[in-house]
Amino acid sequence: MSEFQPKPSLEARAADDSRHGPFVYRDELGARLALAADEPKTVRTRLRLMGAVAALLEEGGLHDLRVADCAARAGLAHGTFYRYWPDRSAAARDVLGDFMATVRARRPVSAPGTALYPRIVAANRYYVRVYRANAGLMRCLMQLGNVEAEFARIGQEANLALAARVVRAWERADPALDLPPHERIARALACIAMVEGVLRDLYVRPALAPLASMGEDEVADMLSTAWFRILFGRDPPRRGRKAG
Incomplete structure (x- = not known):
């Protein structure tokens, strides 16, 4: 190791x-x-x-x-x-x-049987809060990844492992999913990269003025909606309605 x-x-x-x-x-x-x-x-x-x-x-x-x-x-x-x-x-x-x-x-642990979208929301709300509360350390992770190839590799492997978990949950929620494996992983990685990019620009080097007034949950919910659209090609289910 x-x-x-x-x-x-x-x-x-x-x-x-x-x-x-x-x-x-x-x-x-x-x-x-x-x-x-x-x-x-x-x-x-x-x-x-x-x-x-x-x-x-x-x-x-x-x-x-x-x-x-x-x-x-x-x-x-x-x-x-x-x-x-x-x-x-x-x-x-x-x-x-x-x-x-x-x-x-x-990371939060969802109750068994929780639908995919609420799990995405819970995970993103957690990550947004942790990111904002530890923004300086998040900046250091980027800095170290820029100078330490081994540390950058670890971050990439962690993202790939997370993407694989996202894909497995996505496949359970949509058994009829008709996409090749490489595109499934690519979409999951795109979701992860989107979150990282938005939070970096919002909390580490503020550049997203239109989002400055948004609360943590609003940011997380916006990102979760984008995740769902990337994965399923449609808007997420409304609250109270059962769906994957």
């Missing part, structure tokens, strides 16, 4: 209480630290440093990250940082990888 492969850390697994829903990553790390009171000091120190790195990435971006600032923010000696990472880039990869894993782990 790649050293960059985002996966729940030991601390994340220890703090996991099966919660789902939007979160602020810095607060998530703070909650893990609070739950780690009985863990070894090395675990708690690493969480303190992760919290400091996450806060600095959120506030200043990847390129302004400095080891001295990370140690100072965590209230630790400068040399303590190097017990956990060889340099700032390794720390950023570790923290951003954990952030990506947390985004996946906190």
